[in-house]
Amino acid sequence: MHLILFIIFAVFCIAGAILVIVLRSPVASAISLIFVMCAIAGLFALVGALFVAALQVIVYAGAVMVLFLFVIMLLNIKEELITTDEKRLTRYLGSALGLAFVLEIAYFVRRGLAFGSSSLYLPVPKEFASIELISTGIFTKYLLAFEMTSILLLVAIVGAIMLARGKGRRDT
């Protein structure tokens, strides 16, 4: 049952990811990226990581992708700017490199799993992935990293505003 669900989500993920890099229009790419993120959230829920699944849908599929779509709409890119002819050599070289990469990772995963018969336990125990455990970890063991994240987000907000603000309006 879990395997069937995994295969369904995996097919959605891979098909969506291929559509992201194949489709010509940025809006269609963004929509299929939202699709991929929802499928990945489904995979998170499948292994019992419910908090991260919710986070994935809210932050990624919600906030970040809305930002992407907003910028795409705002730029109002004309069709000829989108479909600039890509260099043939780059495309073949990139595809070959990506294929070599996936083969490499598959080889090492296979070799690594040869050491012990490792299978993921899917009926997850209750204490795993409980929001209590995660928040305890965040606010005790990783408190410094959490505070640094807040500073990072502040810097990102200020930086984005500084960059996106027009030059002419700087003195107002």
Place this chain on the structure above:
Amino acid sequence: MSLGLAHFLVLSAVIFSIGVIGVITRRNAIIVLMSIELMLNAANLALVAFSAFRQDPDGQIFVFFVIAVAAAEAAVGLALIMLLFRNRKSINVDDFNLMKW
């Protein structure tokens, strides 16, 4: 045949590789950013798979931080793209060779 750790790792590798191919082959800057998001998602998938495998919530805490960094990266990256489009009237990555030499 039951669901194993290898399934998740291979799926993560495939998604990551698709992201790499997107970054290398596409010349539209927004699609390049989306491919980077794809790679970050693949890393998150591997982290959650290991976290469930080891029954350890630390992996999910790392995913939390990765999502925060990815949100910051998307905001700054999109602001940069807007600035570039305003100055150069293009978002083709090949046009941006200002700092090359």
